[in-house]
Ligand code: ADP
């Protein structure tokens with residue numbers, strides 16, 4: 619039994635199947651990349667794990683407990699999207715504090731946790747700025763901070779680098795990996811970019827047309843037989 623076990627997961631929209639009999643697992647603290655072409659079902663799979671979309675059948679066990687009947691809030695999973703979806707009328711600080719305020723935590727604790735996480739993503743100099751005053755890479759770091767501040771049991775990253783230009787993409791890629799290792803945060807990263815998958819992952823799960831076709835570390839997947 620691993621930290622995360624996805625078993626026989628199925629999802630269709632009406633008569634159209636998005637993915638079939640998905641099985642994979644992740645160990646605690648592992649960085650697993652789901653790699654596959656656009657349209658193969660990666661995003662939908664993440665959304666199902668987060669509870670943003672229902673599944674038709676199957677199990678998603680996190681720390682031994684099935685997530686399927688739980689609401690997204692009860693799952694305590696963090697998710698970062700390609701479009702950062704920040705609140706445009708809130709400063710960086712207030713964007714990051716939002717989830718903790720909803721939980722009605724004491725103000726002093728919110729302040730401490732927000733400051734801690736903004737330091738981690740190197741945004742302490744930008745706390746009073748609004749999203750439109752930030753670069754794409756900075757916005758994505760705010761989105762990451764907003765997830766991390768909730769101390770998720772699992773972090774889901776849906777193509778978080780795709781909207782960024784090449785240099786910023788590499789920088790954020792390395793930063794995500796460092797933070798993930800420092801926090802020992804179990805992470806599922808979705809991408810269609812093979813180089814990203816190779817640079818980042820402990821393990822790669824290859825997906826194609828709604829099925830998992832192979833899984834292993836970079837070396838075992840790409841070494842010639
Ligand atoms: P749920 O699975 O909880 O119903 P989804 O996130 O899967 O929610 O559905 C997202 C939206 O897509 C819903 O509004 C749903 O009605 C719509 N939808 C469902 N099936 C199809 C389809 N075949 N084509 C287009 N949209 C669909």
Ligand code: ADP
Nearest residue numbers: 631635636654655656657658659660661662663
């Ligand atoms: P990927 O993330 O790998 O690009 P997606 O999970 O976004 O793939 O999409 C997989 C397939 O499911 C696509 O064919 C897409 O059109 C379809 N799909 C995704 N969401 C919906 C929806 N709400 N309603 C109907 N079809 C959907």
